[in-house]
Amino acid sequence: MRARDEQKKQQLTEKAIEMIVKDGFDGLSMQKLAKAANVSPATIYIYFKDRDDLVRQVAIHAVDKMISSTFTGFDPRMSFAKGLARQWENRMNYMLDNPLHARFMEQIRHSPLGVEVFRKVKEEFSAIMKEFMHGAIRRKELVKLPLEIYWSVAFAPLYQLVKFHNDGKGMHDKPFTLDKKLMKTTLKLVIKALTP
Amino acid sequence: MRARDEQKKQQLTEKAIEMIVKDGFDGLSMQKLAKAANVSPATIYIYFKDRDDLVRQVAIHAVDKMISSTFTGFDPRMSFAKGLARQWENRMNYMLDNPLHARFMEQIRHSPLGVEVFRKVKEEFSAIMKEFMHGAIRRKELVKLPLEIYWSVAFAPLYQLVKFHNDGKGMHDKPFTLDKKLMKTTLKLVIKALTP
DNA sequence: AATATAAATGAATGTTCATTCACTTATAAT
DNA sequence: ATTATAAGTGAATGAACATTCATTTATATT
Known part of the structure; x- marks a missing residue:
């Protein structure tokens, strides 16, 4: 052997x-x-097994790695502001440190394979995020909302900012760099939106 | 001939x-x-000319069509709340009425072609959006922010909602349908985030 | 009606593709 | 040291690919 x-x-x-x-x-x-x-x-x-299996496995591997990274130092029982801040930091750090993976995942996510790949990976993940959200609602730190609306407001802006950064360009071809300060500014807006 | x-x-x-x-x-x-x-x-x-030219032309055509649709009934001198609402409505209507185009554009946007295609189209567009934003800031209807942060908070959540809708699934494979009411709820949160 | 021109075509062309195959090589277990 | 097994290979295979070419066809202009 x-x-x-x-x-x-x-x-x-x-x-x-x-x-x-x-x-x-x-x-x-x-x-x-x-x-x-x-x-x-x-x-x-x-x-x-074949080309298709390769792309799938590579995609699942990449998504898995990124999702685990979002949980370092995170506990779903954290306060909403603290927990969301930790999630944003983890996600931003991962995507800025691994720009290739970040771009790859965005490409997968919006390709025909996306739905399937992210479904496979998201089960454990979305259970934890659901717990976090419901805890925050119970403690009146978060408006009561459908999960999808919460998700869209809480995370989509961050992904857009990272995309600007990894493209190297903002809105008018103007160079754009994402740093901790800009991230924090945006996070504050998002928390303001979601706080009762 | x-x-x-x-x-x-x-x-x-x-x-x-x-x-x-x-x-x-x-x-x-x-x-x-x-x-x-x-x-x-x-x-x-x-x-x-060739395959590459085909993809580019098709992409530019699709983006063009969508962007024009966002301007129907919109004037950059509108109040921030009214103008943003109109933009959200236009974009949502377009993407729900043309789900194929919507998915196609998301795919392009996150592909290696994305940066180039959107740059070509965005010039007139982002001039108008900049005017809208600066007017709103002057009238104190909008927090003073870098364009990219404004954009990320103002529009990324909508695109994520439309993606959930066009995938037919929300966060846990649960069916998800976007309607005007959900859109308005989300828009209110975004306006809350961006209002001084 | 005749003509000139470019659209439109189906059948090639050569290239690149995913995949397989007959074979060699490394190594864990004996 | 021998052996069995699966990793690893370079060359081959046939299918699918983008693109071109020699003709035919439609039509605007004369």
Whole structure:
């Protein structure tokens, strides 16, 4: 027997993300990926069933990694302001430290694969977020709202800001850089919106 | 001489959007598109220089159409609350009436082509939106903010809601439908966030 | 009605694609 | 040290791809 080289799978995963971010889904080919990762095309098929399975696995891996990162130092019993701040920090730090992954996930999220991939990953995650939200409502720190509205107001602005940052451009092609101060300013607005 | 059949270009454009929304960018092939639009593959090259030009033109067309729709009944000198409400209504109506276009644009926006396509279209658009924002700030109806923060808080939540709606699912695979009432609730929160 | 012009075509063209295959190599277990 | 097993390979395969080409067809102008 010979053991699998998990580093090879990792290498394939990272190169695939690079290629997709650079050239889109139609820029990913198995032969180019093999070359980029220094393996034979046939080797890819040891780790992935086919192209479709590769994209799915890579997507699930990326989303998983990002979602775990949002929970460091977070407890759903935290106060609303504290908990949301922690979530924003975690998400922002992760996406600014891993711009390739961030862009990749945004691409996946809005592609035909998006719904499926995010569903697979979100179960544990959204249970915790639901607990956090309901706790905050009980303590009257948060307006009573449908989960989707809460989510849209609480997080969509952050993702848009990160997108501006990773594009390097704001609204008029003007350079844009997201920093902690801008993030905090925006977070304050969001908390104001959601506080009773 | 023989005149170009603009209906053919229109047909190609619509079918291309359909194919990309259904199967992603890698699901669009010239031969399949030709078949779907009932023309010969060679005909495509009369209207579009090559595949890349096709995708770009289709994207610019779609973004253009949507952006014009946001301005019906809108005047940048409107009060902040009225103007933002009109923008939200216009955008929501357009995206719910044209779910294919909405999904297509979200896909483009987050693809490697996104930055370039939206830049081309946004010039006139963002001049008007800037005027609207600055007027509102002058009248103290709106907190003074960098354009990008304003944008992220003012519009990102709406796009996320529309995405939930067009996916047909909210946070836990629970069916989700966006209606005027939910939209108004969310808009109120956003206005609360942005009002001094 | 004749003509000139560009639209429109179906069948090629050469390329790139995903995937497989016959084979070699590394290594864990004996 | 031997062996069994699965990792790993480079070259091949056939399908699908974007694009072109030699013709045919429609039509605006004369």
